[in-house]
Amino acid sequence: MLKKLMKYEFKSTLRYLLPLYTTFLIITCISKILLCLTSYEARLSFIPVLLNMIFYILFIGFIVSTFFSQIIRYYGSMVTDEAYITFSLPVDVKRLTGAKLITAVVNNCISIFLGILGMVIMSFTLDEAQNKIRAMKVQIQYMADSLNINIVLLVCIVVVMMVITFATYNLFIYTAIAIGQSFQGNKLVGTFFAGMVMYMSMMIVLIPVFLIINGLYSKRGTGSVTSFIMVCIGLLIGFNILFFKIIDYLFTNKLNLD
Template identity: 30%
Template sequence: MVKKLFYYEFKSYLRALVPVNLILLAIAVMTRLLQLFETESISYYLLYGSSLSAYFITAFVAMLLTTITVIVRFYKNLFSAEGYLTFTLPVTSTQHILTKLVTGVCVGAITTVCLVLSGMILTAGELLVEIFKAIGYLFKQIFVAEMGWHIALYILELLLVLILSAAYQNLVIYACIALGQRSSKNRIMMAIVCYFAYYMISETVSTVLTLIITTLADSLTVLEAIGKFFTNHPLASIHIFFLISIAVVTGLGILAFYIIKKTVDTRLNLE
């Protein structure tokens, strides 16, 4: 049953997102083809500039549409009239939430891949070759020379952080929607208010923590010891930073998941 759930989720997302991604790729091809007629005339620059602007606008629209589609699909499928049908399926609330989460992250990844692909089409030819040469050179000189075998682990850790962060961002939005559902009126407005409150709290907490660390760094022995460790072991420090990020994002993600599950299980109030 869960497999079918995934199938219909992806089908619904792709129906909405495939056209805009195809348009993005088409504009990238068109803009690149325009470069075959490159001259120093004003008319060429106007045409090329317009095409490039259209490309960036389409890229922005693709990212925005992906985010909006993920949010709207979650809300409509679980908390609107569609929810009556959704919750009749022989699937637990955990499976529902996880399906939405996994498909949302995958669709975001697909859009990102399309963006990268369109960027490669835009620079296809000698320019793309030079870009790869520059990336390879920087990688070899700065990372491999300085970090050695640690670089492979850093890449894995970074990928994990990116995937967990993407999932966490979706979970935060889902949790705000779930909290908004607890209100009897103006549920969408309450969800937006919840998101703003989350944003303000997270910014305040990070600012306060930064202030504490920077002002008390020299006076607190613990902070001083941590600072000395980071200075003497820079490579290990990066691993610790990644691991702490993974732990924090996972912990907060589990909290958000719990909020969503609790709301769906006990406080569901469909329209």
């Protein structure tokens, strides 16, 4: 059933995300072609600057809209009139949330990848590509050497951190929505209030941990950087488990669609 839910979620989200992805790439390619094929005179030198500025505005809007659309999708299917259909399905809240979370994280990763691809298209030329790639390899190798780990492990850590961070972001919003829907008054206001309280609570936990790790880092050097990363991953996983349990409890026992 989880596979069926994920298949449905992917189909539902791709209906509006796929045109967004395609439009972003098309505009990026057109902008790059205009920059490469035309030699602008002094009085028209503002055009390349304008094209780059438009691209970065588009880039920010693209990332924000793809992330925001996932939240709207979750909110609409879980606490609005559509929720009557959602909760009529013969599945529990854990599977519903799991399917939506996996779909959201995958779409978040795709949007970041396409955003980076767009920046690469706008930044690279054929002559500079090899130099840019070589410089990037040097930077990655430097980071791996600083952490005393190999490049493969570094890439794995970065990917894991990205996935866990996206999961935490989505579950944080999901939890705020779940808490907000239990309010008798304005549920949207309740969601914002819950999010603020949750954020402050997380900072109360994270700041002392960061200070402790920073103290260890100043004494032990690179070894504690790896420890810091592992602690961050552990804390995020812990928060994710807590968020998931809160969502499951509230939507199972405290659901209020009135």
